[in-house]
Amino acid sequence: MNSSQFPKSHVILSIVLGLSLCWFVIAKFSGDPDDDRFTTETVLLDLPTVDEINRQALLPGAATASQNPAPTPRAVTNTTTKKVSVAPGDNLALLFKKHGLSPQELHRLVTTEPLGSRLKEIFPGHELRFTVDDANTLVKLEYSPGPLEVLEFTRVGDGYEGVEVVAEPERVTAYKHATIDHSMFIASQRAGLDDSLTMRLAQIFQWDIDFVLDIRAGDEFYVLFEELYLVDRFIGYGKILAAEFINQGDSYRAVLYTDTKLDESYYDPSGHSMRKAFLRAPLSFTRISSNFNLRRTHPLWKRTMPHRGIDYVAPRGTPILAAGSGKILKATRSQANGNFVVIRHGEQFVTKYLHLSKFARGVRSNARVEQGQTIGYVGATGWATAPHLHYEFLVNGVHRNPRTVKLPDADPVPESEIDRFSQLSIPRLALLDNYKQQIQLALGQ
Ligand SMILES: [Zn+2]
Numbered sequence: 518m519n520s521s522q523f524p525k526s527h528v529i530l531s532i533v534l535g536l537s538l539c540w541f542v543i544a545k546f547s548g549d550p551d552d553d554r555f556t557t558e559t560v561l562l563d564l565p566t567v568d569e570i571n572r573q574a575l576l577p578g579a580a581t582a583s584q585n586p587a588p589t590p591r592a593v594t595n596t597t598t599k600k601v602s603v604a605p606g607d608n609l610a611l612l613f614k615k616h617g618l619s620p621q622e623l624h625r626l627v628t629t630e631p632l633g634s635r636l637k638e639i640f641p642g643h644e645l646r647f648t649v650d651d652a653n654t655l656v657k658l659e660y661s662p663g664p665l666e667v668l669e670f671t672r673v674g675d676g677y678e679g680v681e682v683v684a685e686p687e688r689v690t691a692y693k694h695a696t697i698d699h700s701m702f703i704a705s706q707r708a709g710l711d712d713s714l715t716m717r718l719a720q721i722f723q724w725d726i727d728f729v730l731d732i733r734a735g736d737e738f739y740v741l742f743e744e745l746y747l748v749d750r751f752i753g754y755g756k757i758l759a760a761e762f763i764n765q766g767d768s769y770r771a772v773l774y775t776d777t778k779l780d781e782s783y784y785d786p787s788g789h790s791m792r793k794a795f796l797r798a799p800l801s802f803t804r805i806s807s808n809f810n811l812r813r814t815h816p817l818w819k820r821t822m823p824h825r826g827i828d829y830v831a832p833r834g835t836p837i838l839a840a841g842s843g844k845i846l847k848a849t850r851s852q853a854n855g856n857f858v859v860i861r862h863g864e865q866f867v868t869k870y871l872h873l874s875k876f877a878r879g880v881r882s883n884a885r886v887e888q889g890q891t892i893g894y895v896g897a898t899g900w901a902t903a904p905h906l907h908y909e910f911l912v913n914g915v916h917r918n919p920r921t922v923k924l925p926d927a928d929p930v931p932e933s934e935i936d937r938f939s940q941l942s943i944p945r946l947a948l949l950d951n952y953k954q955q956i957q958l959a960l961g962q
Contacts, residue, residue: 595650595651596648596649596650596656597648597649598646598647598648598657599616599646599647599648599649600644600645600646601616601644601645601646601647602642602643602644603639603640603641603642603643603644603645604641605641607639607641608639609623609627609636609637609639610623612645616647616649617653618647618649618653618655622655625675625676625677626655626658626670626677629670629676629677629678629679631679632668632670632679632680632681633670633677633679635660635662635668636658636660636668638662639660639662640662643660643661643662644660644661645658645659645660645661646658646659646660654672655672656671656672657669657670657671657672658670658677664747664752664753665683665684665685665686665747665752666681666682666683666684667681667682667683667684668680668681668682669681669682684747686745686746686747686752686755687745687746687747688743688744688745688755689743689744689745689746690741690742690743690744690758690948691741691742691743691744692739692740692741692742692949692952693705693708693709693710693739693740693742694708694737694738694739694740694952694953694956695707695708695710695737695738696735696736696737697732697733697734697735697736697737697738698734699732699734700732701715701719701728701732701736702715705718710740711754713754714740714742714754714757717757718738718740718757718760718762721757721760721771721783721791722760722762722764722769722771722791723796723797724791724792724793724796724797724924725762725764725769725791726762726764726769727797727798729802729803729804730805731764731765732764733764733765736762736763736764736765737762737763738760738761738762738763739760739761739949739952739953739956740757740759740760740761741757741758741759741760741945741948741949741952742754742755742756742757742758743755743756743758756773756781757773758772758773758945758948759771759772759773759942759945759946759948759949760949761949761953769785770785770786770946770949771783771784771785771791772784772785772786772942772945772946773945774788774930774938774941774942775941776930776931776934777934777937782927784929784930784938784942786942786946788929788930788935788938789926789929790926790927790928790929790930792888792926792927793924793925793926793927794841794842794862794888794924794925794926794927795840795841795862795866795868795888795910795924795925796838796840796841796888796889797919797920797924798827798829798908798919799837799838799839799840799868799870799906799908800829800831800835800836800837800838800895800906801831801835801836802829802830802831802835802906803830803831803832804829804830805827805828805829805830805920806828806829806830806903806905807824807827807828808824808827808828808918808920809824809825809826809827809916809917809918809919809920809921810823810824811823811824811825811916825909825916826869826871826907826908826909826910826916826919827907827908827918827919827920828905828906828907828908829905829906829908830903830904830905831895831904831905831906832895832904833874833894833895833896833897833904834874834894834895834896835894835895836877836891836893836894837858837870837873837891837892837893837894837895837906838888838889838890838891838892839860839868839886839887839888839889839890839892840860840862840868840888840908840910841860841862841866841868841888842862842885842886842887842888843860843861843862843863843866843868843885843886844860844861844883844884844885844886845858845859845860845861845880845881845882845883845884845885845886845892846859846860846861846867846882847859847882848876848880848881848882848884848892848893849882850898850899851899852899852900853899853900854871854872854898854899854900854907855871855872855873855896855897855898855899855900855901856872856873856874856875856876856893856896856898856899857869857870857871857872857873857899858870858873858876858880858892858893860886860892865912865913866910866911866912866925867910867911867914868908868909868910868911869907869908869909869911870892870893870906870907870908871899871901871906871907871908871909872895872896872897872898872899872901872904872905872906872907873893873894873895873896873898873906874893874894874895874896874897874898874904875893875894875896876892876893877890877891877892877893877894880892880893910922
């Protein structure tokens with residue numbers, strides 16, 4: 518390894534180590550000539566604190582003697598490391614107090630550029646490691662915001678120097694297969710799949726399959742995904758690399774492709790996007806209470822009152838997502854609609870979202886929104902008796918049924934990248950097929 522690859526802090530640490538060694542050797546042989554069992558190893562093990570080194574290095578000897586009693590050079594400075602798991606209700610000030618560390622110390626740490634401010638993100642479950650010397654001076658603070666990341670703050674003089682250490686997990690390819698009897702989540706759990714992964718699987722196929730309404734007994738899926746390990750310990754799931762979902766006898770296949778701009782998306786084997794330019798339903802709903810019907814007879818008023826959208830029932834507060842990317846035309850309130858949002862998507866398409874309990878932050882006229890961005894929350898404002906979203910989809914100014922309208926495709930793999938796409942996707946799909954054959958053999962199909 519080339520020394521120029523060392524992070525700055527390592528260089529500083531080496532300088533500090535070098536300094537301490539000089540000081541230590543001088544102190545050792547001038548003050549305590551009897552001790553001849555001196556080796557490099559013991560120096561490294563019994564390092565004085567960085568604080569002491571700095572005091573020693575910065576203060577001239579004469580001044581030291583007159584100002585303070587000179588710190589007796591100690592052959593052994595013990596440091597203690599305490600591991601602290603952040604509990605609910607904890608904050609840094611509280612934890613510092615608990616460990617007898619001063620608010621000034623905390624202030625120095627959180628104002629350490631550029632990483633100090635990240636200490637304010639501590640959250641229950643995160644881990645902190647305090648290393649203090651005999652005098653309870655903080656020598657090092659390590660903070661792990663996640664299983665792969667450690668922020669290390671090492672004392673340098675009166676301040677700290679922070680470095681970020683990110684571990685690269687080992688990625689192991691894994692496979693699962695499940696056959697659904699009635700619930701996709703139950704089938705997935707039985708197959709040993711985590712709910713978050715099942716959710717991501719459903720998101721890949723959401724444009725082709727409605728996971729609330731279309732799932733039937735006998736539907737099945739095969740999924741190729743990554744498991745992440747750190748020092749042989751399972752720490753979570755990585756990406757879904759490829760998957761096949763068989764819904765009511767129809768097979769849908771998807772493969773992950775990272776394009777040359779490093780955007781990741783799922784495509785079918787021929788390079789068409791799995792996504793459409795619009796979400797079929799702009800929220801996670803429990804049922805439909807009223808369908809699109811232009812000739813509906815109103816139950817109370819007994820006359821034809823068209824229902825130009827779909828009413829999706831969901832608990833109050835459920836996030837409502839922009840069905841497609843576009844520009845907000847209106848985010849306002851009326852007596853009938855309650856809080857509502859209208860989005861224009863290019864020249865042809867407009868979507869409307871009614872009865873919101875409230876708008877999401879930043880949602881206002883002329884704001885740009887991306888597909889899947891939260892624009893508001895389910896409520897029952899306006900003429901609504903229970904929490905639901907009334908959703909409308911207009912093509913060239915004409916109301917269409919959001920459940921059945923043909924949605925435009927998202928962009929396919931660019932022509933210029935088709936060869937690259939094939940090179941990356943063919944092995945993944947082959948692995949998925951190989952696995953599928955083994956399963957079918959095992960099941961005697
Ligand atoms: Zn409605």
